[in-house]
Amino acid sequence: MVSLWYFVVAVGSLGVFAPLAFVHAAWRLRRAALWFYVLGYSLMSFFMTYSLARAGDADNTEIAFGFFWFFGTILLVTVSCVHLALLRKKILYPLPTVWVESGMHCGLFSIDIAGFGQVGRSSEIFVQVRRMLFGLLENAFTGSGIAWEVCLKSDTGDGMIVVVPPQFPKFRLLYPLLAQLAADLARYNVVTAPELRIRVRVAIHAGEVTLDEYGVTGRPKVLLARLLDSRVLRDALAEAPDGSPMVVLVSDRFHEDVQDQGGPGLDTMSYRQVLVNEKETEVRAWLHVPDPVIRVLP
Numbered sequence: 001m002v003s004l005w006y007f008v009v010a011v012g013s014l015g016v017f018a019p020l021a022f023v024h025a026a027w028r029l030r031r032a033a034l035w036f037y038v039l040g041y042s043l044m045s046f047f048m049t050y051s052l053a054r055a056g057d058a059d060n061t062e063i064a065f066g067f068f069w070f071f072g073t074i075l076l077v078t079v080s081c082v083h084l085a086l087l088r089k090k091i092l093y094p095l096p097t098v099w100v101e102s103g104m105h106c107g108l109f110s111i112d113i114a115g116f117g118q119v120g121r122s123s124e125i126f127v128q129v130r131r132m133l134f135g136l137l138e139n140a141f142t143g144s145g146i147a148w149e150v151c152l153k154s155d156t157g158d159g160m161i162v163v164v165p166p167q168f169p170k171f172r173l174l175y176p177l178l179a180q181l182a183a184d185l186a187r188y189n190v191v192t193a194p195e196l197r198i199r200v201r202v203a204i205h206a207g208e209v210t211l212d213e214y215g216v217t218g219r220p221k222v223l224l225a226r227l228l229d230s231r232v233l234r235d236a237l238a239e240a241p242d243g244s245p246m247v248v249l250v251s252d253r254f255h256e257d258v259q260d261q262g263g264p265g266l267d268t269m270s271y272r273q274v275l276v277n278e279k280e281t282e283v284r285a286w287l288h289v290p291d292p293v294i295r296v297l298p
Contacts, residue, residue: 116158
C-alpha cells in the first residue's frame with residue numbers, strides 16, 4: 001500500500017532513516033512547513049547515532065550516553081510513527097476541498113429523521129436523537145469501508161448530507177452500510193423510550209459536485225434533495241412495519257451505474273422501481289425497505 005514503507009523504515013532503522021519518510025511526505029503533500037519536521041527529525045536522528053557511538057566504551061559517561069540512546073530511540077520511533085501515520089492518512093485521503101473543487105464524481109448520501117419536530121420532543125431530546133443517529137451513521141460508514149473523517153458532511157438540522165470521496169467504491173453506500181444501519185437502528189429502537197425512537201428516510205445518488213463558499217452545490221445535490229423529500233419515500237416509511245426503521249430511495253442513475261453492475265452482497269431483487277414527481281423533477285428511482293433483522297458481521 002502507498003507509503004506503508006514509512007513504518008518499515010522508521011522501525012527497522014531504529015529511527016535513523018525516519019527523516020527520509022518525512023521528505024517523501026513533504027514532497028507528496030507540497031507543504032513547506034513539513035521541511036521543518038525533516039530538519040527536526042534529522043537532528044534527532046543525528047544525536048541518536050552520536051549517542052550510540054559514544055556508548056561504545058565502558059566508563060560512566062559512555063554508559064549515560066547508552067541510556068540516552070536506548071530511551072531516546074524508543075521515543076523517536078514512537079513519535080515518528082504516530083506522526084507518519086497522520087501524514088500517510090492525509091496522502092491517501094486528501095481533505096474534502098481538494099477533491100470536491102476538482103469536480104470529481106462522488107457518492108451522495110442523504111438522511112432525514114422522520115417526525116423530528118413532532119409535538120412533545122424537547123430540545124434535549126433533539127440533541128440525544130441527533131447524537132445517536134450520527135453515531136450510528138459513522139459506525140455504518142466505517143463498517144462499510146468508507147473513512148468517515150474524510151467525507152464532506154453537511155448538517156441539515158434533522159439529518160445530514162454526506163459527500164463520499166471518489167476513491168471509495170460507490171457500492172459501499174449500499175452494502176453493507178444500509179443493512180448495518182437498519183439493524184443498529186432497530187436494536188436501538190427496541191431498548192429506548194418511545195420519544196427517542198428513530199425512523200429515517202435515506203436517499204442515495206452519485207454525480208459531479210462542486211464546492212463554493214457556501215458548501216456543496218450542483219444538480220446532483222438538487223436531485224438528492226428531491227428524492228429525500230419525495231412523497232413516494234414519505235409514504236413508503238408510513239406504510240412500512242413499525243419494526244422497519246428505514247426506507248431508502250436510490251436514483252435511477254446510481255442503480256444503473258452501480259447496482260446493475262453487480263458485486264458482492266448487492267441485492268437488486270429487493271428494490272422496486274417508482275416514479276418520483278417533485279417540483280420540476282420527474283424521474284425514475286428505486287425504492288428499498290431494508291430488513292432490520294439483518295446482522296452484519298464485523
